[in-house]
Amino acid sequence: xxxxxxxxxxxxxxxxxxxxxxxxxxxxxxxxxxxxxxxxxxxxxxxxxxxxxxxxxxxxxxxxxxxxxxxxxxxxxxxxxxxxxxxxxxxxxxxxxxxxxxxxxxxxxxxxxxxxxxxxxxxxxxxxxxxxxxxxxxxxxxxxxxxxxxxxxxxxxxxxxxxxxxxxxxxxxxxxxxxxxxxxxxxxxxxxxxxxxxxxxxxxxxxxxxxxxxxxxxxxxxxxxxxxxxxxxxxxxxxxxxxxxxxxxxxxxxxxxxxxxxxxxxxxxxxxxxxxxxxxxxxxxxxxxxxxxxxxxxxxxxxxxxxxxxxxxxxxxxxxxxxxxxxxxxxxxxxxxxxxxxxxxxxxxxxxxxxxxxxxxxxxxxxxxxxxxxxxxxxxxxxxxxxxxxxxxxxxxxxxxxxxxxxxxxxxxxxxxxxxxxxxxxxxxxxxxxxxxxxxxxxxxxxxxxxxxxxxxxxxxxxxxxxxxxxxxxxxxxxxxxxxxxxxxxxxxxxxxxxxxxxxxxxxxxxxxxxxxxxxxxxxxxxxxxxxxxxxxxxxxxxxxxxxxxxxxxxxxxxxxxxxxxxxxxxxxxxxxxxxxxxxxxxxxxxxxxxxxxxxxxxxxxxxxxxxxxxxxxxxxxxxxxxxxxxxxxxxxxxxxxxxxxxxxxxxxxxxxxxxxxxxxxxxxxxxxxxxxx
Numbered sequence: 297x298x299x300x301x302x303x304x305x306x307x308x309x310x311x312x313x314x315x316x317x318x319x320x321x322x323x324x325x326x327x328x329x330x331x332x333x334x335x336x337x338x339x340x341x342x343x344x345x346x347x348x349x350x351x352x353x354x355x356x357x358x359x360x361x362x363x364x365x366x367x368x369x370x371x372x373x374x375x376x377x378x379x380x381x382x383x384x385x386x387x388x389x390x391x392x393x394x395x396x397x398x399x400x401x402x403x404x405x406x407x408x409x410x411x412x413x414x415x416x417x418x419x420x421x422x423x424x425x426x427x428x429x430x431x432x433x434x435x436x437x438x439x440x441x442x443x444x445x446x447x448x449x450x451x452x453x454x455x456x457x458x459x460x461x462x463x464x465x466x467x468x469x470x471x472x473x474x475x476x477x478x479x480x481x482x483x484x485x486x487x488x489x490x491x492x493x494x495x496x497x498x499x500x501x502x503x504x505x506x507x508x509x510x511x512x513x514x515x516x517x518x519x520x521x522x523x524x525x526x527x528x529x530x531x532x533x534x535x536x537x538x539x540x541x542x543x544x545x546x547x548x549x550x551x552x553x554x555x556x557x558x559x560x561x562x563x564x565x566x567x568x569x570x571x572x573x574x575x576x577x578x579x580x581x582x583x584x585x586x587x588x589x590x591x592x593x594x595x596x597x598x599x600x601x602x603x604x605x606x607x608x609x610x611x612x613x614x615x616x617x618x619x620x621x622x623x624x625x626x627x628x629x630x631x632x633x634x635x636x637x638x639x640x641x642x643x644x645x646x647x648x649x650x651x652x653x654x655x656x657x658x659x660x661x662x663x664x665x666x667x668x669x670x671x672x673x674x675x676x677x678x679x680x681x682x683x684x685x686x687x688x689x690x691x692x693x694x695x696x697x698x699x700x701x702x703x704x705x706x707x708x709x710x711x712x713x714x715x716x717x718x719x720x721x722x723x724x725x726x727x728x729x730x731x732x733x734x735x736x737x738x739x740x741x742x743x744x745x746x747x748x749x750x751x752x753x754x755x756x757x758x759x760x761x762x763x764x765x766x767x768x769x770x771x772x773x774x775x776x777x778x779x780x781x782x783x784x785x786x787x788x789x790x791x792x793x794x795x796x797x798x799x800x801x802x803x804x805x806x807x808x809x810x811x812x813x814x815x816x817x818x819x820x821x822x823x824x825x826x827x828x829x830x831x832x833x834x835x836x837x838x839x840x841x842x843x844x845x846x847x848x849x850x851x852x853x854x855x856x857x858x859x860x861x862x863x864x865x866x867x868x869x870x871x872x873x874x875x876x877x878x879x880x881x882x883x884x885x886x887x888x889x890x891x892x893x894x895x896x897x898x899x900x901x902x903x904x905x906x907x908x909x910x911x912x913x914x915x916x917x918x919x920x921x922x923x924x925x926x927x928x929x930x931x932x933x934x935x936x937x938x939x940x941x942x943x944x945x946x947x948x949x950x951x952x953x954x955x956x957x958x959x960x961x962x963x964x965x966x967x968x969x970x971x972x973x974x
Contacts, residue, residue: 299371300380307384307665319343323350330357337390339383341365364390368688369705373698375786381667382704388661389654389706395646400576401623403460403552405534406430407572410465413539414438415448415496417559421537422446424565428572429535434467436540439495440480448475450498454528456536456544459624460553460571463533470526471498477519484510484520535571537564548739549607549627578645580628580709581621587640589879591617592854597881601632601641606739630713631742634749637834637877638857639804643713648807651714652721652800658704659726663795669702671785672722674714675733677707679773683735687775687782696779700786702728711735712742716749716834717804720811723757723766726795730766731785736773743769748832755829756812756897761821764790793818808834809874816899826896833895836878840869840909844890846929847912851882851891861906867926868911873903917954919961924954 301314315322318338329336330351338347341363351357364386370379409429411418415438422431426446434449450473455466473484478497485493488510492503499510499520514520536554538544543556550556553571557564589598590612601610601619609625610632612618621632621641633643642648655672662670675681684705691698699705708714711732719730732746750767757766765788772778796814800807816822829835838860847867852860859875860882862868883891897903914923915930934951937943943951946965950958 299383303380303665304384304387307381307661308388319346326350327354327357330354330359330361332359335360335362335391337362337364337387339364339366339387339390342367362390365685367692368685369699370701372688372692373701374691375698375701378701381662381665382701384665385658385662385667385670385704389657392654392657395650398644399579401579401626403462403575403577403624405461405553405572405575407535408432408533409535409537409568410434410463410531410533411537411539412436412453412465412544415440417539419446420559421539421557421565424562425568428569432531432533434465435475435496435498437494437496437498440497442480442482444480448497449529449531450475450496451529453544456554459551460575461534462624463536463551463553464530465533465536466528466530468526468528471501472520472522472524473497473499474519474521474524477517479517479519481517483513487513535568537568547606547608548741549629551607551625552627578628579623580626580630580643580645581623581633582642582644583619583621584640584642585618587638587856588618589638589640589856589877589881590619592856592881593617593850593885595854595881595884597854597856597884598637598877598879600635600637600745604631604635604741604745606631606741627710628713629710629739629742630708631710631739631745634712634715635745636804637879642802642804645709647802648718648804649800649802651708652718652807654706655718655722655727656725656799658706659722660795662704663726667702669728669789670726671700671703671729671731672727673699673703673705673731673733673782674708674711675705676711676735676737677709679735679737680711680733681705681707683733683772683775683778687778690775690779696775697783698779700782703731703782703785711738712746715746716753717808717811718800719749719753719767720756720815721798721800721807723753723792724796724798724811724814726792728764728766728790728792729768729785729788731768731770733778734769734771736771743771748830751830752833752835752895756827756835757815759821759823759827759897760815760819760899761823762790762792762815762819764788764792766790766792791820805877812897819899822899824900826898829895829897831895834877835897836876836893836895837873837898838871838876838882838909839892839894841888841890841892842910844888845869845886845910846888846932847910847926848887848929850885850887854881854885856881866911867914869909870906871909872906873898915952917957918949918952919957920954922954 299314301312305312315325318326336359344363366383366386370383407429409431411421412434413436415435418433419441432447450471451467451469453467458464489507490503490505492500511520538556545554555564607625607627609622611620613620630643633641659670687696688698690696711734722730734743746769750769753767770781772781793815798810847869849862852862857875857877859872861870878893878895880893883893913927915925915927916923950961
C-alpha cells in the first residue's frame with residue numbers, strides 16, 4: 297500500500313518524512329537523522345543489518361535507532377487500504393523507550409562436553425566437534441574405534457543435574473573392566489568363550505559364566521577385576537549431548553547446554569560448537585516472598601507456579617515455607633507470573649508497567665487515528681513473529697488475505713508471559729479482543745493455564761453484560777492456518793466499555809483492580825448479584841460453616857493477602873473480598889474444615905468492605921470473669937477432653953479459667969499433687 301505521510305504524521309503528532317529507498321540512494325537522510333539526539337524509528341526491518349553498518353560508519357551518529365516492521369503486519373494485506381491506524385499504532389509503540397535493564401544470569405562454559413550413548417554413535421558425534429570442545433564419552437553399548445581418541449566412562453548412570461557450565465553427571469562403575477586401564481588390545485574379547493565382551497569393552501554379566509579367561513588374557517595390563525566393588529562416581533561438565541532414546545531430562549523446556557541428537561540434524565552439533573565462552577541472559581522474574589501464598593504454618597496453599605513451570609525451575613522450600621526459582625533453569629516464559637494470583641512472582645523483562653504501556657500506546661494511537669474494533673494479537677518474538685511475517689509475504693503474493701487491518705501484532709518473549717490483569721486492562725482501554733497465538737512449541741500446561749485465565753476473564757465480562765468473545769487462544773503453526781483463524785476474528789464484533797485512561801501499574805493486584813473498577817463502572821448489565829467464576833479464578837469469597845467454626849483464627853494467621861481479619865475487641869471473623877486470591881491456605885489450615893472457596897466477582901462496593909463471616913460470645917473466666925476465649929472454642933475443647941482421664945473433676949474446671957487463674961488455682965489447691973511432695 298502507498299504510505300500516507302500526512303495522516304500518519306497527524307496521528308503521531310509530528311511531521312513524517314516519507315522515503316521509498318532509504319537503505320539505498322536515500323541513505324544520506326538516515327545518516328543525517330542519526331547525527332541528532334532525537335530517537336530515530338525506521339519502519340523497515342529487512343535491511344536492519346545494513347542500517348547498523350551505515351550507523352557504525354557515520355561520524356557523529358548518537359541517536360538511538362529502533363526498527364519496526366509495517367510491511368508484513370500491515371502493508372502486505374488485502375486490507376492494506378484501511379491499515380493506516382494500525383501502522384500509526386506500530387510506529388507509536390516503536391518510539392517507546394526500551395525496557396529498563398534488569399539483573400542478568402551468567403553462564404560460563406569452557407567446552408567440556410559429555411556425550412552419552414552407544415560408543416560408535418558417540419564417537420561419530422565427537423569427531424564433528426572435538427576441534428572446539430573437550431569431549432568425554434559415556435558408553436551405553438555399541439562398538440568403538442580401535443584407537444582410543446577420547447576418554448570413555450562406563451557403568452550405570454544414576455543422575456544428571458545442572459545447566460550450561462554446571463552439569464554434574466553421576467554413575468556407578470560396576471563393570472569388571474576398568475576403561476581407564478583398558479588398552480583395547482581385544483585379547484579379552486578373543487579369550488571369552490561366552491562372547492560376553494563387546495567392542496564397547498564392557499562385560500555383559502548376564503552372559504558371563506565365570507570362566508575368567510579374560511582375566512588371564514589381561515594379566516599384563518590388569519584392567520579386569522571381578523572382585524572390584526561398585527564405585528559411585530561423579531564428574532562435572534559444561535555441556536551434555538544425549539544420544540539415548542530415554543533422555544536424562546523429561547521436562548518440556550530442557551536446561552541450557554543439554555541437547556539431544558538423533559544423528560541426523562547437524563544444527564544440534566553446530567549449536568554445541570557455539571556454546572563456549574561466557575553468556576548472559578536477563579533474570580526474567582522478580583519474587584516478593586511476603587506476597588507469596590504458597591505456604592504458611594507448614595500448610596501448602598497455592599502451587600500454581602510449581603505446577604506450570606515447564607523447566608522445573610520452581611520448587612518448594614519447605615524449611616523456609618516459600619518457593620524457590622532457579623534463575624539458571626528459568627527460560628523466561630513467564631507462565632509462573634501469569635498464574636501467580638498475588639503478584640509475588642512478576643515478569644521483569646519487560647516489567648508489567650512497561651508491557652502495559654506498550655499495549656496502551658498501541659490501542660490509544662489506533663483509536664485516535666480512526667481505527668475501530670482493535671484486536672491485540674499477542675505472539676512469541678521467535679516462531680510467532682516468524683509466522684506473522686510468513687503470512688504477510690503470502691498476502692503480498694496474493695495467496696493469503698494477510699493480517700487484517702484491525703489486528704495489531706505484539707511480540708512477547710513468550711506467549712504465556714501475560715495474563716488476566718493485562719488482558720482485562722487492554723479490554724478496558726479499548727481492545728475489542730485479546731488473542732494469544734500458540735504455535736505448537738508451548739508446553740501443554742501453558743495452554744491449560746492460558747485457557748483457565750481466559751475462561752475466568754470471559755465469564756467475568758459475560759456476567760457484567762458485555763457482549764462478544766473478548767479473549768481467545770488461537771493455535772496455528774502454518775501461515776494458512778493463521779490466515780483462516782484471523783479471518784474468522786475479523787468478522788466478529790464485541791461491545792466493550794468506553795476506553796479507560798488508567799495505566800497498568802507495577803503490582804498485579806492493583807492493575808487488576810483498576811481494570812475491574814472500570815469494567816464494573818461501565819458495565820451495560822449492572823447488577824449487584826455475584827458473578828460465578830470458574831475454578832482457578834484469582835477472585836472470590838469463602839463460605840464458613842458457622843456450626844463447625846470455633847473462631848480459633850488459624851485462618852487469619854495463614855491468609856497472605858489480609859483478606860481474613862479478626863476483631864481485637866470482639867470474637868469476630870471478618871473478610872475483605874477484594875483481597876482474596878483464592879489460594880486455599882485458609883481452607884487447608886482450618887482444623888475444623890469449616891472453610892470452602894467460592895470463586896466469584898461481587899460487582900458492588902461491598903467487595904472492598906470488611907464483613908463478618910462468623911462471630912460468637914466471648915467466654916469469661918469462671919474465677920475472675922475476664923474474657924479470654926470464645927464460647928464455641930471453650931465448649932469444643934471441653935467436649936473433646938471431658939472423657940480424658942487427665943481432665944476429670946477440678947482439672948476439667950480449670951480449663952474454664954484464664955491463664956492466670958489456672959496457675960493460682962493449681963498452687964492454692966491443697967489437694968493438688970506437687971513434685972516436691974514426691
